[in-house]
Amino acid sequence: MYDFSKITGAIHNWLSSIMPDLGVIITEWVLIGVVFLAFFALLGLILVYAERRIAGFFQFRLGPNRVGPFGMFQTVADTVKLLLKELVGTKEADSFLYNLAPYFLIIAALMSMAVIPYGFNLVAYDVNIGLFFMMAVSSIGVIGILLAGWSSNNKYSMIGAIRSSAIIISYELSLGLSSVLAMVLLAGTLNMNEIVMSQQAGWWLFRGHIPAIIAFIVFIITGTAETNRVPFDLTEAESELGAGFHAEYSGIKFAFFFLAEFVNMFIISAIAVTVFLGGWLPIHIPFWDGFNGIMDYIPGPIWFMIKTSIVIFILMWFRWTFPRLRIDQVLTLEWKYLLPISLVNLILMAFVVMMGWVF
Amino acid sequence: MTTTEIDNNTGLVTQEYKINMGPQHPAAHGVLRLVLTLNGEIIEKVEPDLGYIHRGIEKMTERDTYKQIVHLTDRLDYLSSHINNEAVCLAVENALEIEVSDRVKVIRTIIGELTRLASHQLWWGVMGMDIGALTTFMYAFRDRELINDIMEETCGTRLTMNYNKPGGLMFDIHPNFQKRVKEFIKQFKVSLPEYNTLLSGNVIFKKRLQGIGYMSKEDAIAYGVSGPSARGSNISCDVRKIHPYSAYDKVDFKEILIEGGDSYDRYMVRMFEMEESMKIIEQLIDNIPEGDFETKTSAILKLPKGEYYQKVESARGEFGVFIVSDGKKSPYRMKFRSPGFANLSILDKISRGHKIADLVAIMSSLDFVIPDIDR
Amino acid sequence: MTNTELQTLMSSWMDGLEFADEGVQHLTITVGKENLRNLMLKLRDGEGAFDYMFSLTAVDWGKERGMVYHLESTKHRHIIVVHVTTDDEVLDSIHDIYPTAILNEREAFDLMGITFNGHPDLRRLFLQDDWVGHPLRKDYVDEANMIVR
Numbered sequence: 056m057y058d059f060s061k062i063t064g065a066i067h068n069w070l071s072s073i074m075p076d077l078g079v080i081i082t083e084w085v086l087i088g089v090v091f092l093a094f095f096a097l098l099g100l101i102l103v104y105a106e107r108r109i110a111g112f113f114q115f116r117l118g119p120n121r122v123g124p125f126g127m128f129q130t131v132a133d134t135v136k137l138l139l140k141e142l143v144g145t146k147e148a149d150s151f152l153y154n155l156a157p158y159f160l161i162i163a164a165l166m167s168m169a170v171i172p173y174g175f176n177l178v179a180y181d182v183n184i185g186l187f188f189m190m191a192v193s194s195i196g197v198i199g200i201l202l203a204g205w206s207s208n209n210k211y212s213m214i215g216a217i218r219s220s221a222i223i224i225s226y227e228l229s230l231g232l233s234s235v236l237a238m239v240l241l242a243g244t245l246n247m248n249e250i251v252m253s254q255q256a257g258w259w260l261f262r263g264h265i266p267a268i269i270a271f272i273v274f275i276i277t278g279t280a281e282t283n284r285v286p287f288d289l290t291e292a293e294s295e296l297g298a299g300f301h302a303e304y305s306g307i308k309f310a311f312f313f314l315a316e317f318v319n320m321f322i323i324s325a326i327a328v329t330v331f332l333g334g335w336l337p338i339h340i341p342f343w344d345g346f347n348g349i350m351d352y353i354p355g356p357i358w359f360m361i362k363t364s365i366v367i368f369i370l371m372w373f374r375w376t377f378p379r380l381r382i383d384q385v386l387t388l389e390w391k392y393l394l395p396i397s398l399v400n401l402i403l404m405a406f407v408v409m410m411g412w413v414f
Numbered sequence: 415m416t417t418t419e420i421d422n423n424t425g426l427v428t429q430e431y432k433i434n435m436g437p438q439h440p441a442a443h444g445v446l447r448l449v450l451t452l453n454g455e456i457i458e459k460v461e462p463d464l465g466y467i468h469r470g471i472e473k474m475t476e477r478d479t480y481k482q483i484v485h486l487t488d489r490l491d492y493l494s495s496h497i498n499n500e501a502v503c504l505a506v507e508n509a510l511e512i513e514v515s516d517r518v519k520v521i522r523t524i525i526g527e528l529t530r531l532a533s534h535q536l537w538w539g540v541m542g543m544d545i546g547a548l549t550t551f552m553y554a555f556r557d558r559e560l561i562n563d564i565m566e567e568t569c570g571t572r573l574t575m576n577y578n579k580p581g582g583l584m585f586d587i588h589p590n591f592q593k594r595v596k597e598f599i600k601q602f603k604v605s606l607p608e609y610n611t612l613l614s615g616n617v618i619f620k621k622r623l624q625g626i627g628y629m630s631k632e633d634a635i636a637y638g639v640s641g642p643s644a645r646g647s648n649i650s651c652d653v654r655k656i657h658p659y660s661a662y663d664k665v666d667f668k669e670i671l672i673e674g675g676d677s678y679d680r681y682m683v684r685m686f687e688m689e690e691s692m693k694i695i696e697q698l699i700d701n702i703p704e705g706d707f708e709t710k711t712s713a714i715l716k717l718p719k720g721e722y723y724q725k726v727e728s729a730r731g732e733f734g735v736f737i738v739s740d741g742k743k744s745p746y747r748m749k750f751r752s753p754g755f756a757n758l759s760i761l762d763k764i765s766r767g768h769k770i771a772d773l774v775a776i777m778s779s780l781d782f783v784i785p786d787i788d789r
Numbered sequence: 790m791t792n793t794e795l796q797t798l799m800s801s802w803m804d805g806l807e808f809a810d811e812g813v814q815h816l817t818i819t820v821g822k823e824n825l826r827n828l829m830l831k832l833r834d835g836e837g838a839f840d841y842m843f844s845l846t847a848v849d850w851g852k853e854r855g856m857v858y859h860l861e862s863t864k865h866r867h868i869i870v871v872h873v874t875t876d877d878e879v880l881d882s883i884h885d886i887y888p889t890a891i892l893n894e895r896e897a898f899d900l901m902g903i904t905f906n907g908h909p910d911l912r913r914l915f916l917q918d919d920w921v922g923h924p925l926r927k928d929y930v931d932e933a934n935m936i937v938r
Contacts, residue, residue: 110548210431285547288546294543295770375549377546378618378619380621381771465914465915465917635840636840636887723844736844747848751859755892758892759891
């Protein structure tokens with residue numbers, strides 16, 4: 056595996072040689088910011104395109120196919136349209152909070168992306184509580200949704216926002232407390248990079264016995280709920296609330312919500328990949344040394360993206376298959392089923408780890 | 415709850431939360447406006463506010479000839495336009511005692527059932543969308559397209575067919591008609607089980623509909639609910655069985671009755687009804703008798719003085735035409751009994767205490783077409 | 790039940806009913822407006838079991854206006870038509886006997902201008918609240934919106 060700290064280290068050394076320390080830090084911040092913003096925007100474009108093509112696939116139609124080869128520039132065209140659109144707002148809205156809300160979501164999404172390891176040592180912010188940081192930061196997003204719903208001064212938005220906060224606050228428990236924590240027990244660290252490294256002998260999903268599989272299933276369900284996607288898209292609930300919390304937003308502000316939704320989906324998939332599916336590690340099949348050797352030649356970031364895409368595909372599959380749950384059913388599912396299951400699962404996992412029953 | 419309550423201790427004000435659902439709302443399937451009084455998400459009252467697409471069709475009929483009126487009825491329930499046309503034609507034919515050939519009767523029945531199938535397909539797709547399953551819409555439209563193509567070939571139009579006229583049909587069926595209908599039936603026999611796999615058996619879908627919008631048998635009758643919505647409450651009300659018209663007395667089909675009375679039962683009635691419609695078409699499609707496609711009538715028909723009522727089973731329920739004639743070329747008063755209007759009247763009763771999401775499901779299960787309600 | 794049987798049955802309930810079963814599609818009863826509620830109650834609960842009111846039509850007969858009710862029995866499947874007319878444009882509401890009348894009576898009020906005593910929520914249904922006149926009346930004139938042939 057290639058150590059990406061060689062590249063980043065080289066850049067750091069070169070910068071240090073031409074400017075003072077403060078300048079180096081600021082330049083690096085700007086560089087990382089630019090790289091991540093570009094990645095963020097690109098990710099949004101690709102995911103929206105992918106969603107539309109996959110939706111087309113599930114509904115026997117083609118999806119976008121006119122702009123550019125296979126319609127690849129459709130989302131670019133859409134972005135340009137969204138950028139050029141007039142910003143229509145309501146007069147009665149609380150304009151400060153109304154304008155602030157989209158940034159909460161975008162910033163929460165961006166910050167969570169900082170701790171994801173895309174390759175060996177390829178991580179923007181390598182912190183020893185990486186997973187915890189990510190859980191904490193991604194919860195900020197709900198404030199954005201709540202603000203958007205409240206400040207729009209629209210009754211439908213309000214209902215959407217309240218639904219959203221109810222869902223996210225309850226599902227945060229299963230997601231963070233139980234399913235991810237169970238895996239942290241197994242890995243013995245909160246550092247994202249180390250979690251990946253600890254899976255060199257095999258993915259935690261397979262090595263963690265039944266508790267790991269239960270944790271994975273719970274994680275996928277709660278992750279879907281966290282990103283407000285079908286079957287948990289009650290915040291937007293097209294057929295009930297129109298567009299829910301972002302009903303009053305237009306143009307680029309709407310695009311922010313839209314983008315954040317897709318990037319959040321990427322983040323949830325990235326956590327799933329990092330924690331359960333071996334992150335950027337290549338696929339290794341025991342005793343197939345030749346195969347494993349070939350797999351090692353494929354760089355880590357590509358493995359990471361392949362695995363993430365598969366999880367994203369599953370989430371999109373949900374969206375185009377399932378009907379939407381009702382708010383009380385969503386909360387019942389969490390408080391009566393998922394949370395008890397994952398708490399018991401946590402104890403089970405602790406037992407497994409204590410007895411040393413890990414492969 | 416009164417409009418405003420003030421807590422004496424804290425001084426906090428509790429107000430009724432009223433929201434407008436519609437006239438532009440994705441779940442209203444048109445321009446239906448409902449004023450909801452909410453307590454949190456729970457519905458305390460539903461007040462329909464109609465008239466956003468009221469065109470005064472009943473007033474218009476008073477200046478038109480009977481042959482012209484037929485074309486207005488397309489615009490009532492546009493999803494069962496053929497059946498609406500048929501109702502007016504039957505009323506006029508019965509009043510003037512015009513005999514139509516068996517061929518006309520059979521073709522009317524086949525096209526009526528195709529219309530019902532198309533309507534139920536659209537309803538199914540939209541029902542899925544309302545519950546949040548977006549893919550159903552595309553499945554439904556894939557199959558509905560085939561029916562529309564058949565209609566286009568034979569009737570000349572895809573949605574508002576205008577194929578009927580008092581005394582028969584506008585023109586004979588297209589030579590391809592039988593072949594294409596058979597092809598469609600073959601295709602749809604594969605698709606219908608797909609519908610059930612995709613939606614009917616889905617756990618979330620069942621949970622969303624079962625026990626929601628319970629309509630007791632007594633209530634349904636008292637509110638004049640008819641059609642599949644009433645048959646979900648175990649009320650035998652199929653006009654095709656009770657007062658047979660056209661060729662329905664010659665075919666063998668079941669009247670679907672389910673006892674439950676909730677939204678899922680209303681849903682299942684329509685799903686089974688599609689099978690029955692296919693059965694009817696299959697029985698008739700190879701046995702279209704030879705004969706004239708029309709009985710010659712004069713350009714301006716004058717109904718004898720009196721009152722005439724004709725009821726037919728449209729895709730939504732009992733569609734009725736009431737004509738008061740004074741012997742002139744236009745009716746003195748013409749009333750359309752629209753199934754949607756009666757079905758809407760029970761909405762408030764069955765949706766109280768449920769949530770907003772349930773209201774959408776209930777509205778879907780009652781299958782409203784707004785021009786039909788507003789007339 | 791046959792029309793004759795129904796006729797005998799109803800005559801036993803009250804006086805002042807006029808029957809017509811010759812030359813009409815269904816048995817037609819004309820009732821005075823003071824007896825309307827009485828008759829409706831008996832029709833619903835009596836032996837005829839007319840529980841399903843499927844059509845309510847307001848008709849402008851020229852001198853007077855009235856309602857035409859179509860009733861069916863879901864048990865016996867017979868249909869009758871009840872006529873009632875009023876010269877002062879006031880009728881008793883039957884919404885508590887047949888709840889389907891709630892919306893239909895609002896429609897009749899809106900388009901024909903018949904007021905129903907005891908209706909809980911008698912407002913215009915289709916037209917705007919400030920609309921002048923009742924369009925389905927024969928003497929209604931609207932030069933802007935109506936094409937008269």
